[in-house]
Amino acid sequence: xxxxxxxxxxxxxxxxxxxxxxxxxxxxxxxxxxxxxxxxxxxxxxxxxxxxxxxxxxxxxxxxxxxxxxxxxxxxxxxxxxxxxxxxxxxxxxxxxxxxxxxxxxxxxxxxxxxxxxxxxxxxxxxxxxxxxxxxxxxxxxxxxxxxxxxxxxxxxxxxxxxxxxxxxxxxxxxxxxxxxxxxxxxxxxxxxxxxxxxxxxxxxxxxxxxxxxxxxxxxxxxxxxxxxxxxxxxxxxxxxxxxxxxxxxxxxxxxxxxxxxxxxxxxxxxxxxxxxxxxxxxxxxxxxxxxxxxxxxxxxxxxxxxxxxxxxxxxxxxxxxxxxxxxxxxxxxxxxxxxxxxxxxxxxxxxxxxxxxxxxxxxxxxxxxxxxxxxxxxxxxxxxxxxxxxxxxxxxxxxxxxxxxxxxxxxxxxxxxxxxxxxxxxxxxxxxxxxxxxxxxxxxxxxxxxxxxxxxxxxxxxxxxxxxxxxxxxxxxxxxxxxxxxxxxxxxxxxxxxxxxxxxxxxxxxxxxxxxxxxxxxxxxxxxxxxxxxxxxxxxx
Amino acid sequence: xxxxxxxxxxxxxxxxxxxxxxxxxxxxxxxxxxxxxxxxxxxxxxxxxxxxxxxxxxxxxxxxxxxxxxxxxxxxxxxxxxxxxxxxxxxxxxxxxxxxxxxxxxxxxxxxxxxxxxxxxxxxxxxxxxxxxxxxxxxxxxxxxxxxxxxxxxxxxxxxxxxxxxxxxxxxxxxxxxxxxxxxxxxxxxxxxxxxxxxxxxxxxxxxxxxxxxxxxxxxxxxxxxxxxxxxxxxxxxxxxxxxxxxxxxxxxxxxxxxxxxxxxxxxxxxxxxxxxxxxxxxxxxxxxxxxxxxxxxxxxxxxxxxxxxxxxxxxxxxxxxxxxxxxxxxxxxxxxxxxxxxxxxxxxxxxxxxxxx
Numbered sequence: 001x002x003x004x005x006x007x008x009x010x011x012x013x014x015x016x017x018x019x020x021x022x023x024x025x026x027x028x029x030x031x032x033x034x035x036x037x038x039x040x041x042x043x044x045x046x047x048x049x050x051x052x053x054x055x056x057x058x059x060x061x062x063x064x065x066x067x068x069x070x071x072x073x074x075x076x077x078x079x080x081x082x083x084x085x086x087x088x089x090x091x092x093x094x095x096x097x098x099x100x101x102x103x104x105x106x107x108x109x110x111x112x113x114x115x116x117x118x119x120x121x122x123x124x125x126x127x128x129x130x131x132x133x134x135x136x137x138x139x140x141x142x143x144x145x146x147x148x149x150x151x152x153x154x155x156x157x158x159x160x161x162x163x164x165x166x167x168x169x170x171x172x173x174x175x176x177x178x179x180x181x182x183x184x185x186x187x188x189x190x191x192x193x194x195x196x197x198x199x200x201x202x203x204x205x206x207x208x209x210x211x212x213x214x215x216x217x218x219x220x221x222x223x224x225x226x227x228x229x230x231x232x233x234x235x236x237x238x239x240x241x242x243x244x245x246x247x248x249x250x251x252x253x254x255x256x257x258x259x260x261x262x263x264x265x266x267x268x269x270x271x272x273x274x275x276x277x278x279x280x281x282x283x284x285x286x287x288x289x290x291x292x293x294x295x296x297x298x299x300x301x302x303x304x305x306x307x308x309x310x311x312x313x314x315x316x317x318x319x320x321x322x323x324x325x326x327x328x329x330x331x332x333x334x335x336x337x338x339x340x341x342x343x344x345x346x347x348x349x350x351x352x353x354x355x356x357x358x359x360x361x362x363x364x365x366x367x368x369x370x371x372x373x374x375x376x377x378x379x380x381x382x383x384x385x386x387x388x389x390x391x392x393x394x395x396x397x398x399x400x401x402x403x404x405x406x407x408x409x410x411x412x413x414x415x416x417x418x419x420x421x422x423x424x425x426x427x428x429x430x431x432x433x434x435x436x437x438x439x440x441x442x443x444x445x446x447x448x449x450x451x452x453x454x455x456x457x458x459x460x461x462x463x464x465x466x467x468x469x470x471x472x473x474x475x476x477x478x479x480x481x482x483x484x485x486x487x488x489x490x491x492x493x494x495x496x497x498x499x500x501x502x503x504x505x506x507x508x509x510x511x512x513x514x515x516x517x518x519x520x521x522x523x524x525x526x527x528x529x530x531x532x533x534x535x536x537x538x539x540x541x542x
Numbered sequence: 543x544x545x546x547x548x549x550x551x552x553x554x555x556x557x558x559x560x561x562x563x564x565x566x567x568x569x570x571x572x573x574x575x576x577x578x579x580x581x582x583x584x585x586x587x588x589x590x591x592x593x594x595x596x597x598x599x600x601x602x603x604x605x606x607x608x609x610x611x612x613x614x615x616x617x618x619x620x621x622x623x624x625x626x627x628x629x630x631x632x633x634x635x636x637x638x639x640x641x642x643x644x645x646x647x648x649x650x651x652x653x654x655x656x657x658x659x660x661x662x663x664x665x666x667x668x669x670x671x672x673x674x675x676x677x678x679x680x681x682x683x684x685x686x687x688x689x690x691x692x693x694x695x696x697x698x699x700x701x702x703x704x705x706x707x708x709x710x711x712x713x714x715x716x717x718x719x720x721x722x723x724x725x726x727x728x729x730x731x732x733x734x735x736x737x738x739x740x741x742x743x744x745x746x747x748x749x750x751x752x753x754x755x756x757x758x759x760x761x762x763x764x765x766x767x768x769x770x771x772x773x774x775x776x777x778x779x780x781x782x783x784x785x786x787x788x789x790x791x792x793x794x795x796x797x798x799x800x801x802x803x804x805x806x807x808x809x810x811x812x813x814x815x816x817x818x819x820x821x822x823x824x825x826x827x828x829x830x831x832x833x834x835x836x837x838x839x840x841x842x843x844x845x846x847x848x849x850x851x852x853x854x855x856x857x858x859x860x861x862x863x864x865x866x867x868x869x870x871x872x873x874x875x876x877x878x879x880x881x882x883x884x885x886x887x888x889x890x891x892x893x894x895x896x897x898x899x900x
Contacts, residue, residue, distance in 0.1 A: 097770045100724075100770065100773070101770075107623055109773075110613070110615065111613055111614055111615065112772075112773065112774070112777075114777065114780065117785065140715070175769075176715070179715060180700070180717075181700065181702040181703075181715060181716045181717035181767075182700070182717050182719075182766070182767035182768075182769070183766070183767060183768065183769025183770070184769075260714070260715045260716075261714065261715070261716065264785075264789070273624070273625070277583075277628075280613060281611075288595075306784075306785075307784060308780060308784050308785075309780070309783075309784055310780075310783035310784050310803075310808075310809075310810035311808060311809055311810055312784075321786070322785075322786045322787055322788035322789075323785070323788045323789060324714045324715075324716060324788045324789070325781075325785075325788065325789040325790070326716070327716065327717075327767065327768055327769035327770070328769045328770040329769050329770070330724075330766075330768075330769050330770045330771065
């Protein structure tokens with residue numbers, strides 16, 4: 001059973017060591033024992049934007065919310081396996097639809113009070129919206145999918161197994177394209193798979209979190225990132241409106257509200273059934289306060305989410321008010337069939353290259369962690385999240401171990417259909433990794449680009465990314481400066497590959513941060529977390 | 543055969559129930575304004591939360607020395623999965639749920655202080671569309687009804703809104719379906735199932751396993767095709783009020799939820815909003831099962847205190863004495879509803895609920 005929940009990539013010592021005086025509080029760690037006036041809430045990370053509202057609520061009600069952040073599926077899993085029991089008083093995700101389909105999770109959901117809502121919609125750069133003719137005209141998901149299939153536009157979307165916006169978008173598109181007017185089932189998903197493939201062929205960016213996705217879009221739009229510009233984003237209306245309000249996009253996003261319907265997040269602040277009386281009282285008082293018209297208006301103004309109580313008028317930023325809601329499948333097997341089809345058949349296949357430190361300092365627990373982290377991605381982790389984070393059918397995985405010099409790369413291509421034999425090969429390879437020698441980080445990263453070049457040339461239409469994991473400082477070969485100097489001569493098709501760096505052991509946070517920034521990647525901190533969980537989290541970006 | 547149950551008859555039945563229980567426990571309604579209030583914690587369907595939270599209701603209980611605190615949960619959840627150990631009364635929205643609690647807790651005590659028929663909250667453009675489709679008609683009483691038999695024909699064919707002839711008002715590519723709650727958890731969905739199974743069974747209360755099997759495909763579709771459903775009736779009604787026609791063109795609710803809003807006159811019931819009664823309909827009989835002496839006192843007060851009865855009527859509930867309801871509601875609702883039927887037996891309803899909740 002997994003004991004830690006990774007939502008933000010920062011699982012620090014408090015969780016593992018149980019110490020409470022950590023100078024850097026861990027956003028993914030539980031917040032201690034129950035106390036009066038405090039509501040301990042396991043929540044989706046997008047709720048950080050509610051802090052100003054909650055600070056005012058604390059003044060008005062005396063109820064303080066202590067958040068611990070996690071992902072949608074991780075949250076459902078924590079409910080189902082009882083990890084939440086006694087640790088939290090409430091959960092607050094964008095929706096309870098997924099846990100409601102899992103009996104062991106559903107039975108822990110108590111009083112559910114909707115606080116605000118936001119539909120998942122398409123945001124397009126103003127120019128793209130005009131070019132497509134969608135700036136002033138309502139279109140349905142069918143036409144959006146047609147144009148996506150013709151590559152008339154590109155978009156970014158979060159990974160449906162890590163983030164609710166991607167999850168809702170996937171369900172919404174599938175329901176709309178199935179066009180049957182009822183909740184989709186496994187049979188309809190199979191029938192609509194060709195259209196879904198066409199729709200997702202235009203997806204140019206994936207992310208494990210909605211926040212990173214917006215930032216990546218903005219950095220690419222403004223030329224800060226080497227990656228190609230993306231025409232739009234599928235995300236919550238609230239995220240798109242917030243990006244426009246922040247004012248750092250070259251041109252604002254036009255929000256496209258599909259005429260055939262949307263899936264809407266309704267943010268139920270949900271008391272757990274085993275919560276104590278103080279928590280019940282706190283939940284009641286807080287939700288009463290949050291649902292007063294003034295606070296609903298404040299939520300709308302600060303977070304761009306829609307009010308859920310009558311009598312609070314939407315302001316002018318919400319250009320389409322009355323939205324058709326698409327039916328959301330209630331049966332977990334329908335949802336799982338859809339997720340499975342998305343990863344293994346529908347989405348563009350991934351190409352992933354792992355640059356792995358196997359220097360002498362990895363001896364002992366560290367090399368063992370690395371082996372099991374990789375094995376965890378081959379199906380060894382049978383958890384709810386693990387199933388959707390493993391290497392997928394059609395994926396191309398290259399391993400490049402290094403020590404004093406780059407090692408021998410090995411590429412595994414998992415077939416369409418049953419990937420079991422390929423997964424077993426990767427697992428055997430991971431278990432055969434041995435440590436020893438020095439640490440040539442940048443020679444090895446440069447080597448990764450050389451290894452990538454023929455692969456990308458042969459098959460450019462893959463989600464391509466590099467993971468660079470190291471437990472120490474660079475000790476051999478070229479340094480960061482030399483790598484930076486040579487980066488300009490890396491072919492453009494390779495320069496836009498994001499590098500996701502993983503800090504492990506004594507890895508240098510400053511240097512790996514620079515590598516992530518210059519390549520449009522992201523740093524993940526595994527110094528005090530399970531390497532396996534960090535590797536799983538990175539899957540959302542691959 | 544369809545039974546016509548007028549409010550008058552219902553009152554006679556209810557009065558009998560109340561009379562049996564009122565005198566059994568000892569009268570401990572002391573306390574009062576000067577004394578410390580005794581806290582009584584109960585669990586109720588969400589549709590009664592506003593009532594219990596209302597300051598006038600709080601004051602009325604305080605005059606009897608009580609401070610009533612309630613948690614809300616789906617009525618079937620209250621009856622089946624919730625740990626009732628920490629509560630002094632359970633107040634689900636129907637008699638079958640209450641019967642289940644009585645059986646589990648081995649008690650015969652129960653109070654039915656008020657009731658409410660099932661109805662559909664909708665919008666004028668939807669009413670006109672459904673009128674044209676023959677689903678909404680002038681009923682046997684002096685008010686419009688949604689003809690459940692006609693509605694079942696539409697749903698059986700999987701008709702989408704955009705397939706209704708001449709529909710420009712709401713051309714959604716979505717099945718014509720009443721939005722309900724989760725049949726596995728919530729009473730209003732169980733009441734709805736009582737109605738549709740009655741009609742699907744040739745206007746007869748489902749009473750045999752053969753009849754259950756026969757009606758199941760037609761009634762299960764009404765829930766399955768909706769996909770995810772919320773666990774409490776306040777959910778769809780709030781969506782109806784706040785998000786509007788796009789999200790919830792037809793919301794199954796208790797009449798009381800709508801009347802409560804109308805009587806509050808807070809602007810939440812807008813010009814184009816309509817309440818349709820179902821033909822046939824079922825009365826949801828809000829039944830309080832006491833789990834302790836204090837819980838019993840709450841039930842007794844709700845059934846006997848004139849002030850609480852009047853307050854219940856202001857929240858749209860039909861009171862044991864129909865005159866109280868009529869005085870408060872006036873012409874905003876028909877006094878008598880015709881065409882009401884009875885739910886199936888508790889066991890039958892449970893089996894049907896389990897089957898459709900799958």
